[in-house]
Amino acid sequence: MKKFIIWFLLIFLVLYLIVAVITTPVSWIGLLLTLFGLYQVRQQKKGKLTFSKPGRIVGAGIALTFILVVLFAEPAEKTDVTEKEAKVTNEAESKKQIEGKEAKEEAEKIAAEQKVKEETAARLGLVMATISKVIDGDTAELSDGRKVRLIGVNTPESTTRHEEYGKEASNYTKSKLEGKKVWLQKDISETDRYGRLLRIVWLQIPNNDMDESEIRTKMFNADLVLNGYAEPYTYPPDVKYSDYFVKFAREAREQNKGLWAFGEYGTTKGDLDPKQSSSTVSSSSSAKKSNSNSSSNGSSSNNTRSNSSSSNNSSSPASSGGTEYFANCTELRKAYPNGVPSNHPAYQPKMDRDKDGYACER
Numbered sequence: 001m002k003k004f005i006i007w008f009l010l011i012f013l014v015l016y017l018i019v020a021v022i023t024t025p026v027s028w029i030g031l032l033l034t035l036f037g038l039y040q041v042r043q044q045k046k047g048k049l050t051f052s053k054p055g056r057i058v059g060a061g062i063a064l065t066f067i068l069v070v071l072f073a074e075p076a077e078k079t080d081v082t083e084k085e086a087k088v089t090n091e092a093e094s095k096k097q098i099e100g101k102e103a104k105e106e107a108e109k110i111a112a113e114q115k116v117k118e119e120t121a122a123r124l125g126l127v128m129a130t131i132s133k134v135i136d137g138d139t140a141e142l143s144d145g146r147k148v149r150l151i152g153v154n155t156p157e158s159t160t161r162h163e164e165y166g167k168e169a170s171n172y173t174k175s176k177l178e179g180k181k182v183w184l185q186k187d188i189s190e191t192d193r194y195g196r197l198l199r200i201v202w203l204q205i206p207n208n209d210m211d212e213s214e215i216r217t218k219m220f221n222a223d224l225v226l227n228g229y230a231e232p233y234t235y236p237p238d239v240k241y242s243d244y245f246v247k248f249a250r251e252a253r254e255q256n257k258g259l260w261a262f263g264e265y266g267t268t269k270g271d272l273d274p275k276q277s278s279s280t281v282s283s284s285s286s287a288k289k290s291n292s293n294s295s296s297n298g299s300s301s302n303n304t305r306s307n308s309s310s311s312n313n314s315s316s317p318a319s320s321g322g323t324e325y326f327a328n329c330t331e332l333r334k335a336y337p338n339g340v341p342s343n344h345p346a347y348q349p350k351m352d353r354d355k356d357g358y359a360c361e362r
Contacts, residue, residue, distance in 0.1 A: 020069045030065025124209050126183040134178050137169030149196040154233035156268040164267035165259040169229040187238035228258020231270025263350040269327045329360035
């Protein structure tokens with residue numbers, strides 16, 4: 001029984017020492033002292049005594065181990081908290097490193113894209129500018145005070161005079177451009193006779209400025225035509241995009257978009273308006289020649305009146321089968337103050353607002 005108790009105590013002591021060493025590494029000192037004491041006890045039994053009381057060494061080692069555990073062992077709860085804090089700290093640090101890496105990659109990507117944009121803009125002759133104010137549908141003012149006239153297109157007038165759908169075109173341009181950064185592109189001409197810059201306006205930098213899909217989606221001049229706010233208006237030598245604008249205008253006209261809802265010739269001057277025929281020009285030339293001859297011959301007043309009447313008849317577009325073209329009702333009324341009927345060569349459906357068969361009547 002005594003031997004059993006001794007073995008039990010020894011096993012308990014060993015387990016205690018192992019746990020102590022695991023939880024408190026510094027308790028190795030007490031463990032080593034205990035093992036040394038046990039070794040001396042064994043030597044004493046063999047008659048090889050080196051210390052007179054080795055049992056005290058064992059007791060001192062156990063006591064030292066206990067004291068070290070008490071002094072240096074952290075509570076289990078504190079250990080758990082510390083481990084959790086360490087885990088959270090590690091996760092936060094890891095997340096921070098990942099986010100930093102992603103941010104760096106994103107910054108490098110943006111810088112690379114910006115460099116490509118700048119190179120593309122330089123290659124295509126695009127200059128960035130800010131639109132500070134929109135004057136009308138096709139004219140704007142830059143932040144530096146210079147005015148820009150959009151080339152290749154013509155919106156109905158809404159400032160000095162008013163044309164149908166002019167206000168809508170002006171408001172649309174304001175909503176798209178005012179206060180925005182755009183890219184300006186010159187064709188051939190620098191300015192018009194009013195000192196305005198003649199430019200194509202890009203909302204985004206295109207990769208290929210002659211690609212139709214990019215013209216449709218990124219160029220504002222084209223946007224105006226596609227949505228029926230402007231008619232194509234070719235004015236040489238700035239004709240780079242004229243064919244595209246005419247194509248887009250026909251698409252808008254087929255769908256009765258915007259100003260095309262008022263008639264097949266829209267509401268302002270443009271490339272799709274009917275052209276004055278050569279017969280009208282020839283007739284006018286004949287009239288001028290007839291008047292000149294009658295004056296030089298010094299005919300009588302009756303003959304003069306007769307010749308003048310004849311000249312007027314010969315110069316009439318109706319008799320020659322030609323057409324007369326006027327940009328708007330203001331111009332037409334200078335020649336025909338009371339307007340013209342639908343069978344008159346100067347009649348245009350877009351000038352017949354009330355569709356009564358009479359254009360520009362007062």
